[in-house]
Amino acid sequence: MKHRISSLLLTGIFFLCAGCGAPAASGAAEPASLQFFSMDTVMSITAYGEQGQAGVQAAREAVNRLDGLLSRTDPDSQISRLNAHAGDGTAVEVEPDVAELLSFAQSVSQLLPGDFDITIAPVMDAWGFTTEERHVPTEQALSAALALVDSSQLEVDEAASTARLLQAGMEVDLGAVAKGFAAGEAEEALREAGVERATIDLGGNVTVIGTRPDGDPWRVAVKDPRNTDGYLCILELEDVTLSTSGGYERYFEEDGVRYHHIIDPKTGYPADSGLLSVTVVTANHVLADALSTALFVAGPEEALDFWRSRDDFELVLCTDDSRIIVTQGLEDAFQLYDQDGGYTYEIARR
Amino acid sequence: MRSPAADRRRPTLWDGLLALLVAAAAAALFFFLRPAESNFLTASIVLDGETIGTYDLTGLTEPVTLTVDQADYPLTIRLEPGRVCIGESACPSQDCVHTGWISRAGEQIICLPNRLVISLTGGQQEFDAVTG
Numbered sequence: 001m002k003h004r005i006s007s008l009l010l011t012g013i014f015f016l017c018a019g020c021g022a023p024a025a026s027g028a029a030e031p032a033s034l035q036f037f038s039m040d041t042v043m044s045i046t047a048y049g050e051q052g053q054a055g056v057q058a059a060r061e062a063v064n065r066l067d068g069l070l071s072r073t074d075p076d077s078q079i080s081r082l083n084a085h086a087g088d089g090t091a092v093e094v095e096p097d098v099a100e101l102l103s104f105a106q107s108v109s110q111l112l113p114g115d116f117d118i119t120i121a122p123v124m125d126a127w128g129f130t131t132e133e134r135h136v137p138t139e140q141a142l143s144a145a146l147a148l149v150d151s152s153q154l155e156v157d158e159a160a161s162t163a164r165l166l167q168a169g170m171e172v173d174l175g176a177v178a179k180g181f182a183a184g185e186a187e188e189a190l191r192e193a194g195v196e197r198a199t200i201d202l203g204g205n206v207t208v209i210g211t212r213p214d215g216d217p218w219r220v221a222v223k224d225p226r227n228t229d230g231y232l233c234i235l236e237l238e239d240v241t242l243s244t245s246g247g248y249e250r251y252f253e254e255d256g257v258r259y260h261h262i263i264d265p266k267t268g269y270p271a272d273s274g275l276l277s278v279t280v281v282t283a284n285h286v287l288a289d290a291l292s293t294a295l296f297v298a299g300p301e302e303a304l305d306f307w308r309s310r311d312d313f314e315l316v317l318c319t320d321d322s323r324i325i326v327t328q329g330l331e332d333a334f335q336l337y338d339q340d341g342g343y344t345y346e347i348a349r350r
Numbered sequence: 351m352r353s354p355a356a357d358r359r360r361p362t363l364w365d366g367l368l369a370l371l372v373a374a375a376a377a378a379l380f381f382f383l384r385p386a387e388s389n390f391l392t393a394s395i396v397l398d399g400e401t402i403g404t405y406d407l408t409g410l411t412e413p414v415t416l417t418v419d420q421a422d423y424p425l426t427i428r429l430e431p432g433r434v435c436i437g438e439s440a441c442p443s444q445d446c447v448h449t450g451w452i453s454r455a456g457e458q459i460i461c462l463p464n465r466l467v468i469s470l471t472g473g474q475q476e477f478d479a480v481t482g
Contacts, residue, residue, distance in 0.1 A: 035396075035467065042460050042467055132442040132463065199479045206479045221456075223482025229433075229451050234477055242481040249482075250445055279481055 031198075031213075032056045038067045039178055041203030047190055048197040048213050055195035059186040063202070066185060069098055070178045072121065072171070073130070079172055083121070087168025091155075094163050097181075101286065102156045102163050105177050108290045109151045112306065116294035117265040121171035122148045126268075129261045130173075134252040136259065146268045179205040180289025183241055187285070204249075205289060207241040217333070223248075224341065225276035225318055231337040232324050233316065233345075237281065243288035245296040246277030246318075264297050273299030274320050281330060282313035300325065304348050318343070391455060391473045393434045397421060398465040407432050407470070421464040434468055436461065456480060 032052030035044045043063060047055040071077045082092045094102070105118040122145040124130050126137040137145070153166040165172065174181075179202045186200050187207055197210040199218060208218040217236040224230035225248040235242070247260025247270060264271040278296040280288045291313060295303040300317050307315055307327055314329040324345040326334050331347050390408040394401055397418065405414070407429060415437070416427040425439035425446070433453040436446045439461060446461035452468070455475040459468040 036399075037462075037465055040462065042458070042462075134443070201479050204480070204482050206481045208479065212478065218479065219477040221477040221480045223480060225482070228449050228482075229453055229457070231477075231480075244482040246482065249448065250443070251448065252444070277482065 034060055036060055038063050039071070039182060039202070040073075041179070043203065044199075044201040045186065045190075046199050047195045049195060051194035052198075055190040055193035055198065058189040058193050059200065062185040062189040063182045066178065066182045069095060070101075070174045070181075072173050072175075079174060082163050082165060083171040086165035086170045089164070091157065091160070091162035091164045094161055096158070096161045099156055099158045099161045099163060101174065101177060101181050102154065102172070103158055104286060105174065105290065106151050106154060106156065108294055112294045112298060112302075114266045115264075115297040115302070116176065116290065117149055117151045118172050118174060118176065119149050119151045119154060119165075119170055120263055120265055121173035122146075122169065123263050123265075123268050124173060124175075124261075125171075127259070127261075127263065129250070134259070136254050142268045149265055149268075176293040177286055177290050179203060180241065180243060180286040183207045183289075184285035205241065205243045207285060208237055209239060211238050221337065222279050222316055223277070224337075226342070230341060232277075232318055232341070232343065233326070233337050234335045235281065235316070235330060235333045236335070237333055240281050240283055241285040241288040242279055242281050243292040244277055244279040245292035246275075247271070247296075248276065262293060262296055271297040273297060275300055275303070275317055276320055277318045278303065279316040280313050281315070284312060287313060307348070308350055315348075391432060391453075392471050393429065394469050394471065395427065396467045396469070405429055405434075407434060408473075418464075418466070421461075421466060423461075423464050425461060425464065425466070427468065434470070435459065436468070439464070 031046045031048045033046045034056040035042065045056045045059045069078045072079050074080060078094045078098055085092050108116050126141050126145040128134040148167060148170050153170060154172065155164045155166065183200055183202050183205055187209060190198050190209060197213060200207040206220055208220065212218055217238050220235050220237060220242055221231040222233050222235065222244065224232050225246045228248065245262060247262055251258055251260040260270045262271050275296055278292050280291045282288045300319055303315060303317060314327045317325040322343050324343045325348050326345060327348045328350065336345055390406050393405045393407050395403045410429060410431045414429040418425050418427065423439055423441035426437040428435050428437045433451045435451040436459055439447050441461055441463040443463060446459055449459045452459055452470055455470050455473045456477060457470050
């Protein structure tokens with residue numbers, strides 16, 4: 001009798017092991033994922049490991065905090081307050097990290113004059129890209145808006161954490177840096193929670209942390225600007241941010257002409273620089289975001305010259321004559337997605 | 351005093367069979383409860399955080415058209431074997447319609463004014479994230 005009982009006990013233990021074994025194993029491999037709307041886009045955060053759930057929640061809170069500070073459409077945000085006081089002499093108090101971000105954006109305008117300006121907002125409004133009632137503005141409306149674009153008329157005092165717009169009617173829009181800034185904060189929140197492997201996708205601005213759970217680098221696809229169901233390439237990467245700018249997602253057509261949303265601050269018109277998309281790869285989140293916009297406006301020659309002048313980022317450029325130009329730091333990470341995709345590729349060297 | 355183990359008889363054939371049966375049952379359970387790695391391409395449609403539909407695109411044999419009337423800007427979703435797109439949308443920006451067809455696991459169509467996301471999962475995912 002005794003051995004029967006022990007056999008039955010053994011049976012129970014076996015079943016228990018089989019029953020628990022599978023979910024326990026999948027629990028270890030199954031990441032925590034969160035998708036939410038913020039900063040006028042969709043954000044997806046996926047984190048692996050035991051702290052995954054705590055990490056994604058902390059990352060979402062970090063992103064939402066910034067959305068509340070940086071949104072131009074939220075009348076209570078710090079940027080809205082800065083814009084509301086344009087020209088009245090008030091130095092508007094902002095959070096220290098917002099002051100730092102404003103200074104950084106100004107520095108990009110100085111590095112790439114004419115290609116990037118966070119005071120472009122009045123021109124974006126003239127085109128209706130803010131209100132979603134998109135249209136070609138009249139020449140009069142456009143020149144009036146362009147006269148208000150000048151980030152040297154933005155004064156930032158990082159020590160006092162204040163900012164001031166010198167001319168009435170000027171407006172700051174941080175659309176070209178906010179997601180990059182948020183990616184940095186989200187990564188910090190994840191790492192503080194103890195997460196070592198994660199992907200952060202803030203509306204196509206992708207940050208990869210650590211490696212995949214199998215130890216391999218993350219595989220990040222770069223969208224084909226001519227066919228959004230296709231890809232230019234796959235990049236195998238660890239611990240970097242990728243930011244892509246292109247005119248293929250937000251645009252409208254009027255009288256048979258397509259107008260996209262990345263405005264050249266020199267002309268007030270959508271940038272037409274010979275590039276269909278620019279992908280910037282770097283460990284510096286906010287630099288990735290700002291440079292993808294600025295270099296899309298700058299064009300392939302200036303983009304590569306700028307890349308040669310520095311060593312803190314790499315590029316994938318897609319030109320309107322169907323070339324993919326990959327800078328040499330990405331040579332080993334790069335795989336052409338589709339040999340028959342209609343593109344040729346070349347490696348740019350220093 | 352003798353230990354209880356000393357009372358045991360030698361294992362019989364029945365004990366062996368029982369052990370085999372238990373092992374087989376454990377293996378079967380392990381097999382059936384393992385994480386699903388489906389080769390089916392599935393489209394899930396999430397409106398403002400709530401899943402309003404999940405469709406197996408691999409098993410689809412003919413086109414299906416869905417109308418999402420409860421969205422702020424009503425839209426029409428077209429499902430075909432292996433792919434999905436937003437055919438029409440009353441939203442002002444039309445970015446979701448411009449996205450066109452998607453057919454690979456990991457891809458999404460987003461309609462921001464409606465807070466609607468169509469995501470593809472399953473199958474062989476070739477990448478972990480998409481930039482662009």
